[in-house]
Amino acid sequence: MLDSKGFDLWSESYDQSIADSKGYPFEGYYDVLAYVYNQLGSNISGSKILDIGFGTGTLTNRLYQEGAIIYGVDFSANMIKIAQEKMPNGRFVQADFSQGIPPELTGAKFNSIISTYAIHHLDHRAKVDFIKELKTLLAPGGQIIIADVAFRTISDFEECRLKNIDRWDNDEIYIVMEEIEDLLKKQGLNFAYHQISSCAGALVIK
Numbered sequence: 251m252l253d254s255k256g257f258d259l260w261s262e263s264y265d266q267s268i269a270d271s272k273g274y275p276f277e278g279y280y281d282v283l284a285y286v287y288n289q290l291g292s293n294i295s296g297s298k299i300l301d302i303g304f305g306t307g308t309l310t311n312r313l314y315q316e317g318a319i320i321y322g323v324d325f326s327a328n329m330i331k332i333a334q335e336k337m338p339n340g341r342f343v344q345a346d347f348s349q350g351i352p353p354e355l356t357g358a359k360f361n362s363i364i365s366t367y368a369i370h371h372l373d374h375r376a377k378v379d380f381i382k383e384l385k386t387l388l389a390p391g392g393q394i395i396i397a398d399v400a401f402r403t404i405s406d407f408e409e410c411r412l413k414n415i416d417r418w419d420n421d422e423i424y425i426v427m428e429e430i431e432d433l434l435k436k437q438g439l440n441f442a443y444h445q446i447s448s449c450a451g452a453l454v455i456k
């Protein structure tokens with residue numbers, strides 16, 4: 251699993267490496283970003299959006315250009331630098347989200363909270379606890395959209411893992427709905443899941 255320094259090193263080549271990648275883990279990457287974008291609906295201008303693990307800000311920058319007020323959390327100084335150059339008025343906090351919501355965001359309210367390809371750094375319980383914590387930052391009527399390498403069932407996960415066994419990343423903990431559904435329900439979270447590609451999906455929490 252990459253730490254902040256690993257992401258610092260990847261930051262310059264990140265966009266190109268995704269554009270060049272085929273199959274797992276970024277299969278359907280642009281469809282995933284499009285799904286999140288479409289899920290946000292038509293009221294982007296003026297809405298307050300928090301992006302967790304925004305990276306180079308490919309999606310966030312589109313929202314910024316359309317007038318959203320962008321906040322973000324990322325632990326990589328170089329990712330923040332790249333994103334800040336694209337979005338001079340973006341409010342980016344350098345923090346490790348495995349430690350929870352950074353104090354800079356306490357009490358803030360967002361219309362939407364998004365996260366793409368970042369939350370697999372948390373185990374299932376920590377993911378659900380973090381989602382529950384994020385929910386306290388939602389304005390009324392808001393939504394959390396978490397898209398990542400993800401599967402509906404354990405057998406879909408296994409099929410993908412075996413197909414990609416030579417490059418599977420065993421340190422990353424992907425969403426498997428069958429495994430986390432009960433945890434989400436126990437936390438009283440109202441959710442829907444959408445499979446987007448053979449190895450990516452989005453969890454929408456309202």
Ligand SMILES: C[S@@+](CC[C@H](N)C(=O)[O-])C[C@H]1O[C@@H](n2cnc3c(N)ncnc32)[C@H](O)[C@@H]1O
Nearest residue numbers: 257303304305324325326346347348366367368
């Ligand atoms: C694979 S990139 C995804 C970037 C972007 N969201 C996208 O969809 O292209 C993961 C991002 O999450 C950040 N990240 C990973 N683990 C993190 C953590 N524990 N705390 C804060 N940021 C983290 C990395 O620095 C990186 O920018």
